[in-house]
Amino acid sequence: MNNHLSENQITEWALGTSDEHVLRHLETCSACSREVEELRSALAGFRDGVHASARRDLGFWRSLQLAVCERLPAQDWYPLHWAWVLAMVVVLITAILLTRAPSVPKNYLSEDADNALLQAVQGDLSRDVPQALAPAVLIAEERNEILNNRRLTK
């Protein structure tokens, strides 16, 4: 009795993936042949039954097709709508980025700073008195002026 096909072997047969051993066994074993034939018949009956139940006249298919097509344009604007929204967001972000970005390139800025520093150094070198002593010169000049005025009044 243990030599009969297992449940899995019968299922493999139903799926069409059984091996040679199973097929050879079915040729000689009437009990297993009856089992698989019952299964085959049940599955074929189910398939034919569903096919027969799903059979409809031409009017049914036409009305179904019409119902689908009538609903299609109403639904169609959704993907387009979202595409427009996405495009507008991208344009807006790009515009914001463009208006916020610095208009002068960095290289020009550093070049101007270098020129200003060189001019400042040149100015310092060309002075008679260093810039740091300029207030002292003014004080001395004022003092000399006061002394001169006093001398004149005497």
Add this chain to the structure above:
Amino acid sequence: MVQNGQAAMMIPAQEGVGLGMIALDDFTPLVEAHQRRIYRVLLGMTRDPDAAQNLTQECFLKAYQKRGTFRGEASVGVWLLKIAVNLARDHRRSRLREFWDRLASSSAEVEELGRSLPDPQASPERVILGREEVSGVWAAVQKLPAQQRAVFVLRFVEEMSLEEIAEATSLKVGTVKTHLFRAVHAVRRQCKRGNV
């Protein structure tokens, strides 16, 4: 084995690459080519003709909305089935619907399915046995979890390959096989119980 599936998939993958650009006029033939198969799968999964009809419409509306995401890795037919399977799964998630489904488990549709077995040559006894057999399988399929029911219907109603089922259900081939094993076991158990 997959002759029905191939017949329903009229637009091969390469032609479907530009689906994102498809116009309304071009979408109508697509509906015409695939509506029967989508309806059949949804009917097999929901057992409810009204729900199958509504979900078929939803499937094509969703496909039209998402046409830009179709990359042509699978055929249009398998891509549509993927949408249909997801819709059927969402449909079943409603607890209220499950309640009514269970209540109607021996409903007229099951009987109608049994009656629709086309075998005019069979003896009256064989016809009765056949009807009971089909009704038994149908009832067993409705008790399967959503994922198992989907792979079972795609395999045994649409006769799709394991690879196509994997594509349509977003599962690995090994997982599809496992689901099929469990589904067939459950159906066999249910049918045997029904026969006792």
